[in-house]
Amino acid sequence: MPGRTLYEKLWDAHVIREAGDGRSLIYVDRHLVQEVSSPQAFEELRREHRTVRRPDAHLAVADHAVPTRRRDQPIEDPQARAQVAMLIDNAAAYGIRMIPLRDDRQGIVHVIGPELGLTQPGITLVCGDSHTSTHGAFGALAFGIGASECHTVLATQCVIQGHSRTMQIRVDGALPRGCTVKDLTLAIIGRVGAAGGTGYAVEYAGSTISALSMEARMTLCNMSIELGARVGIVAPDDTTYAYLHGRPMAPRGAMWDRAVAYWRTLPSDADAVFDRTMTLDATTIVPQVTWGTSPQDVLPVDGTVPDPSHAADDATRRRWQKALDYMGLMPGTRLQDIEIDRVFIGSCTNGRIEDLRAAAAMLRGRSVAPGVAAMVVPGSGSVKRQAESEGLHTLFLNAGFEWREAGCSMCVAMNDDRLAPGQRCASTSNRNFEGRQGAGGRTHLMSPAMAAAAALAGRIVDVRQDSE
């Protein structure tokens, strides 16, 4: 019998029963609860007179709807205020631990889970949010679920899932200067396509991946959902253990040693077989920017906006044309000639300390271009404090960036951080869908360094030239 992949080991360790149809009843070790996808789940608990099976396995935090300014005031928007209040009440009523809005550790659920040491190798972790794939960076089986599945998890600590096919994406070589894991991630999405990973659990492997920090691995796994894959994982290794050691919710003392011994058994066996494999040479990666309305609409920064008349087929031609109409772009325009109005540095993709450092390093005493509004929204209170202790906030503020409180902010435009119709934004987030950052808003996805450079220039620029 061939060996097993990391995904298969994680899966096998959590199957309670095969449900038929290739689906199984899976035990859930940890559930992150946020304000947007949980009200209806708790409502159903009440309606059906059910209890929370294991309150200690859940952690609640508000991130999507929260304002990123004036945290000392009550939330202004009555709907957002009510939604956050509902999370507080539900957590209290069911004995679930909650990180309050004014707590130092508050932040985007996918940023704080790892920071707290809640995210660990070998566990199953779910959240009513598709970017739960982020936690796969630790060798956890982590995936997003719908609100009614959140209800099932609260009530039963289980969820019924189909076994995914497995895909290994192997990346070797060093990323060239000016290229970050965000560029690698976008390049992978461009190659696989927005639906190419559907039905797969993706494992990222190879020398490039092993050399990545935990922050970078999280960026990579985070956007697996943009390939259509619900799961993106990296095998745990010494980098993982060094990150986790001593974090508040990580195992301690003798338990730590036991845990590490177990975690070391998790990586894919050498003879494990994947359903699909893909290899990439990291040395060929060029900084990436999206031009359209799907993350797969991505090009090297030295490229030009594609011409629909050159599309390979009719469906693609129509899709490109529609994207160009929405984005207000002409075929053949050099990406570096595209002017921007707004810059957003943040989100669960790129709101961690390394991202802020990379963006701040571009500033070097320069200022945001006239007419451009730029903001930095740290992914968590801890990231914010760390950045402030390094003086990064002063660099951003002096350059003309706004420096905000942690939250999802303009990644999803559920609070007042949003684009006005027609505004064009250089963004470090993960989705450039129509209206994602505000109705009519236009999003270009890129790395934190590229977004910072765009803020300074007032247009999309190639960081490789900027740093020369």
Add this chain to the structure above:
Amino acid sequence: MQKLVRIESVAAVLPEANVDTDAIFPARFLLLTTRDGLGRHLFQDRRQNADFPLNDPAVRDAKILVAGENFGCGSSRENAVWALADYGIRVVVAPSFGEIFHTNCFRNSVLPITLDAENLATIQSAAASGATLAVDLAAQSITLPDGAKVAFDIEPNRREALLNGWDETALILHRDAADIAAFEARQRETLPWLYES
């Protein structure tokens, strides 16, 4: 959950690929904490465009939506399915679906039917001509006005659950409680750190 057995209706056609959940249900309405009445926000931004297919009065009462590749990709927001269901859509036919959206459909008595290109084209052109389609879940077929049938696949357990209106959570609580407890007891022995808090 509402049962779904047979749905007979005209069908709206939205042949675009990668229609994401932000398009189906814009994020700003995620602040609503109920699941009823969301139909009015279905495709709200897209419906500003008079040419948007769902604005055609002929399909205002359509219970069937014929969509493009990777329909419902993007976020996990179940609100997208709640809005479709509230609007009256009970069946979505597409070449492929976003995975979480696909699961969310089954949990809300919306039937996602996956068809290959050829069968999809048949359904699409019938729908576009204003034909009434009859989706029969028990028989796993879509019948066109001329009597022609297009068969579709569906996992037997999911079909059963839709036909009977079963609630998955109730089933698990009813059937699996002892196995879940046994799993926890075992895991508490082998991975005890997951039980310290």
